[in-house]
Amino acid sequence: MGVHSPVRDRQEPDMHTISRTAAFVAGAVIGVCALAASSSASADDGGASRGDVLRASVQGSQLADPPLFGLTRGGAPWVISEGTARLRADGRLRVEVEGLVIPTTGINPLPLVSATVACNGMALKPTATVPFSTAGNAVIDTRVTLPARCLAPAVLLNPNGNAAVYIAATGR
Template identity: 40%
Template sequence: MRTTRTIRALTTSAALALAVGAFAAAPAFADGTPSGGHVLLNARLVGSMPAPDSPVVAGINPGAAPWVNGPSRVRVRQGGNITVQIRGLVIPPPRGTGVNPIASVVATLVCGQQAAASTAPFALSAAGDGSTRDVIAVPRHCDDPVVLIQPAGNRAVYIASTTEDKRSHAGHGN
């Protein structure tokens, strides 16, 4: 009889400990993600065109050459985790050679027409391929989030973004 009570008490204690642990961990996983918070932005990247076809964003001009790209995406979480995958970001002929001339870029988060934070520079191959996973400082309130891809050596322009420009994107592979 004494063994049965001991086992029952241990089983009840273990179940209670598991329940308390689950409730304590619930806020960390409330949005279904283990870290980084809610998804703030999950969008495709589009190569920029010279103004006025691509907009000025937060006082940052589109590059002077037309850029095209293959399937490219960016995801930013409220907690600051940012993932960028760029494929085939190049200047096409006749203005370019179809090769990317920029060795490294940064991804800059813009919130409500204000540049908020940038990733560390990351490599972009001659074929226009590159990726990064980084953590940036996301403002508590980020209205109308946009991500710009900028040459690491020239933050006055962007060469790709998550904004829509005035041209049709059909046939650009993104």
């Protein structure tokens, strides 16, 4: 009668089985993650757009700022507490500003504001005006018509809907 050695009797795992199993699990995980990301992106934009064209902070204009896309800066400096602009490929535009005021007075003297989107070095038609509080708060939530390609996009805010002037713009 022979002595059984636990080391010899134990079966070594087949390395090919481990590799195939690991590859299958990794592939399944990657597939699920890709599906989840695709579903999330479709749900976020309703499946209608290809994503963001621009997502940027908004800064108040200063007297030394240059003309941009044919618009000149306002006649006073402007500061902002917080501002963001998001332009989607399907033309949805949302601009939110808080505390966009003239620093010497600490208020916003304008009742209305609009936005002008610029693509390909040219300003597009401005949006309709929205209320602009004395605290400098406003939300523009609209849709604009974009060209087939929108290179180097920017968003500028127009005082009282004056499309020739900007008081804030995307960038730093």
